[in-house]
Amino acid sequence: xxxxxxxxxxxxxxxxxxxxxxxxxxxxFMPVGTNGxxxxxxxxxxxxxxxxxxxxxxxxxxxxxGLEILREFGGIHDFASWDIPVLTDSGGFQIFSLSxxxxxDDDGADFKSPFDGTVHRFTxxxxxxxxxxxxxxxxxxxxxxxxxxxxxxxxxxxxxxxKWAQRAIxxxxxxxxxxxxxxQGGFFEETRRESTIEITSLPFDGFGIGGLSVGEDIDTTIKxxxxxLPLMPEDRPRYLMGVxxxxxxxxxxxxxxxxxxCVLPTRMARHGGILTSxxxxxxxxxxxxxxxxxxxxxxxxxxxxxxxxxxIHHLIKRNESTGMILATYHNIYFLTxxxxxxxxxxxxxxxxxxxxxxxxxxxxxxxxxx
Amino acid sequence: xxxxxxxxxxxxxxxxxxxxxxxxxxxxFMPVGTNGxxxxxxxxxxxxxxxxxxxxxxxxxxxxxGLEILREFGGIHDFASWDIPVLTDSGGFQIFSLSxxxxxDDDGADFKSPFDGTVHRFTxxxxxxxxxxxxxxxxxxxxxxxxxxxxxxxxxxxxxxxKWAQRAIxxxxxxxxxxxxxxQGGFFEETRRESTIEITSLPFDGFGIGGLSVGEDIDTTIKxxxxxLPLMPEDRPRYLMGVxxxxxxxxxxxxxxxxxxCVLPTRMARHGGILTSxxxxxxxxxxxxxxxxxxxxxxxxxxxxxxxxxxIHHLIKRNESTGMILATYHNIYFLTxxxxxxxxxxxxxxxxxxxxxxxxxxxxxxxxxx
Numbered sequence: 001x002x003x004x005x006x007x008x009x010x011x012x013x014x015x016x017x018x019x020x021x022x023x024x025x026x027x028x029f030m031p032v033g034t035n036g037x038x039x040x041x042x043x044x045x046x047x048x049x050x051x052x053x054x055x056x057x058x059x060x061x062x063x064x065x066g067l068e069i070l071r072e073f074g075g076i077h078d079f080a081s082w083d084i085p086v087l088t089d090s091g092g093f094q095i096f097s098l099s100x101x102x103x104x105d106d107d108g109a110d111f112k113s114p115f116d117g118t119v120h121r122f123t124x125x126x127x128x129x130x131x132x133x134x135x136x137x138x139x140x141x142x143x144x145x146x147x148x149x150x151x152x153x154x155x156x157x158x159x160x161x162x163k164w165a166q167r168a169i170x171x172x173x174x175x176x177x178x179x180x181x182x183x184q185g186g187f188f189e190e191t192r193r194e195s196t197i198e199i200t201s202l203p204f205d206g207f208g209i210g211g212l213s214v215g216e217d218i219d220t221t222i223k224x225x226x227x228x229l230p231l232m233p234e235d236r237p238r239y240l241m242g243v244x245x246x247x248x249x250x251x252x253x254x255x256x257x258x259x260x261x262c263v264l265p266t267r268m269a270r271h272g273g274i275l276t277s278x279x280x281x282x283x284x285x286x287x288x289x290x291x292x293x294x295x296x297x298x299x300x301x302x303x304x305x306x307x308x309x310x311x312i313h314h315l316i317k318r319n320e321s322t323g324m325i326l327a328t329y330h331n332i333y334f335l336t337x338x339x340x341x342x343x344x345x346x347x348x349x350x351x352x353x354x355x356x357x358x359x360x361x362x363x364x365x366x367x368x369x370x
Numbered sequence: 371x372x373x374x375x376x377x378x379x380x381x382x383x384x385x386x387x388x389x390x391x392x393x394x395x396x397x398x399f400m401p402v403g404t405n406g407x408x409x410x411x412x413x414x415x416x417x418x419x420x421x422x423x424x425x426x427x428x429x430x431x432x433x434x435x436g437l438e439i440l441r442e443f444g445g446i447h448d449f450a451s452w453d454i455p456v457l458t459d460s461g462g463f464q465i466f467s468l469s470x471x472x473x474x475d476d477d478g479a480d481f482k483s484p485f486d487g488t489v490h491r492f493t494x495x496x497x498x499x500x501x502x503x504x505x506x507x508x509x510x511x512x513x514x515x516x517x518x519x520x521x522x523x524x525x526x527x528x529x530x531x532x533k534w535a536q537r538a539i540x541x542x543x544x545x546x547x548x549x550x551x552x553x554q555g556g557f558f559e560e561t562r563r564e565s566t567i568e569i570t571s572l573p574f575d576g577f578g579i580g581g582l583s584v585g586e587d588i589d590t591t592i593k594x595x596x597x598x599l600p601l602m603p604e605d606r607p608r609y610l611m612g613v614x615x616x617x618x619x620x621x622x623x624x625x626x627x628x629x630x631x632c633v634l635p636t637r638m639a640r641h642g643g644i645l646t647s648x649x650x651x652x653x654x655x656x657x658x659x660x661x662x663x664x665x666x667x668x669x670x671x672x673x674x675x676x677x678x679x680x681x682i683h684h685l686i687k688r689n690e691s692t693g694m695i696l697a698t699y700h701n702i703y704f705l706t707x708x709x710x711x712x713x714x715x716x717x718x719x720x721x722x723x724x725x726x727x728x729x730x731x732x733x734x735x736x737x738x739x740x
Contacts, residue, residue, distance in 0.1 A: 035685070035690055037685055039690065073660075079678070079681055290443075310449070311406070314406065314434065314449075320405055323407065
């Protein structure tokens with residue numbers, strides 16, 4: 001992997017990730033295909049919607065189809081017929097968010113499979129091995145994702161994440177796969193700073209910012225970004241994990257974030273939550289019943305060019321999958337397009353104005369995220 | 371509407387329906403979009419899969435979105451952005467199959483809305499009005515769909531269906547919409563014959579064959595077709611309602627059927643039921659876990675060119691909607707392609723050989739349908 005940042009506008013960066021399976025222009029939004037498929041969106045639709053890299057979850061793929069099948073198929077690209085780059089999340093977040101009876105020690109974490117109750121051990125080395133088998137273009141290290149807690153516990157956890165990061169680097173063998181470290185540090189400036197300094201001292205290809213956008217208010221998220229980003233090396237990509245809200249995305253891009261992902265835009269589409277240039281709407285609302293206009297009057301995606309709010313309202317209300325397909329496509333398009341426009345604004349050195357204009361049209365109330 | 375049959379091979383016909391929104395080559399399979407959308411398949415996918423006409427259900431559309439909305443949008447084509455011809459089923463089948471407390475008399479039928487328990491009266495005139503509002507290219511008359519019963523009841527019902535057919539013709543006003551009668555007559559040769567003679571004496575644009583493929587064995591279905599089809603006028607299209615099994619489709623085409631529809635190929639796709647040239651398979655089966663081959667080695671649809679059985683197995687097992695999208699696309703392609711190949715065989719006067727070859731490859735056991 002090579003990363004080039006070609007233009008700046010303040011701290012905002014326009015760049016490109018040059019990967020074996022394609023070049024990814026940054027800043028970029030990555031749709032999430034947890035089980036090796038973006039829900040309600042085939043590969044061709046994802047690409048048509050503008051995505052140039054997708055995310056899959058090592059944790060889920062490890063459980064099903066499992067490493068044996070992935071090995072048999074030669075990795076996720078051949079298995080899922082994905083011809084664009086794939087980033088795999090390490091599973092850290094899932095282990096900590098999905099498992100009820102998790103046992104963590106300095107060596108790693110035990111979790112129970114939701115399928116058969118079997119106990120599996122995830123260590124930094126194992127998680128590297130899993131992602132090497134999956135064959136993603138970018139792998140993430142195992143980190144400890146704590147729920148917000150006190151300073152003492154945060155420090156302890158941060159130290160563990162650092163040690164795990166070192167072990168991951170030592171275990172990583174595939175030269176055709178980039179490996180990203182993950183900075184943690186909870187919601188304290190001190191630990192965020194320390195974690196960033198520690199993790200970025202290691203020879204990773206890029207850096208994730210983890211443990212944010214997990215329920216805290218946006219001012220806290222931004223405060224943490226303001227601590228972390230200035231400490232990150234200029235020459236490597238920065239990936240803010242789990243963020244897909246337009247407001248927070250633009251705040252992050254302004255501060256120098258290059259990559260983001262989030263399951264929310266596709267998940268909320270399936271329930272009628274639509275991102276538009278005038279703010280988020282729920283297409284299930286009765287006011288859209290007779291609405292002949294497109295989901296977003298400013299959007300030129302195929303769905304907005306072909307279909308009315310009234311029709312999509314009808315489909316989503318009837319729980320019709322085709323309505324979910326149309327809404328999913330639009331939401332992915334909206335965010336990939338937002339990143340493309342952000343890039344253009346950075347290149348034109350007018351990102352701040354662009355951001356203000358987008359956000360004022362979206363009528364964000366009190367800077368609330370999605 | 372104009373209908374031309376250009377070539378024959380025995381009783382099998384190759385023809386075309388010339389409708390305002392497009393020409394439909396026959397024989398043809400029509401995918402079912404009950405609520406105004408084919409499940410797991412957008413308009414563009416349906417067209418790419420080869421469909422040239424789709425079916426929607428007047429009964430469902432009458433309930434939701436309702437006539438007011440459909441009127442507001444100017445009909446189903448503008449509402450659903452469907453630019454290909456649409457046939458609407460009258461709702462007769464739904465009234466009788468879905469309603470528990472149905473009250474039928476000579477005037478029409480009462481049924482309770484599953485949404486709010488309100489009682490709605492369907493008469494032949496009302497059903498014509500509904501479909502005129504929907505604006506389908508082809509409308510079907512209201513008929514009485516009895517469960518298999520004795521000769522006496524069948525005769526009574528058949529008479530009622532005939533009277534309803536006459537009333538429908540008198541009520542029908544839209545010149546840009548074709549109106550098809552429906553022959554009934556249960557499972558007795560006598561009543562099937564009589565109903566066909568009666569209904570085809572009326573000036574309909576085409577004729578449905580109703581009340582078949584409702585659970586009876588295929589030999590009975592074929593016996594009824596052998597009674598009905600020779601009595602039907604040569605110059606008008608014949609539509610065998612609710613049939614989407616390849617075996618029965620080919621038997622029907624051989625006997626002179628031009629149009630068919632069925633919800634099963636799309637419904638079963640969502641549960642992993644895949645139509646292939648080697649027979650029907652269920653992709654959920656463990657044997658497909660590591661299978662790198664396409665769903666159907668003889669199929670050249672986009673799904674078969676891109677994806678493996680193993681991947682689709684994984685997705686359907688994980689209940690991933692994108693697996694259902696891929697399977698749905700393939701099944702629609704399979705049946706539209708089967709009809710295209712049937713047409714070519716009819717033109718080449720080799721339909722019988724074609725049919726035998728297809729069926730022997732599909733390894734039908736004891737002529738069992740889907």
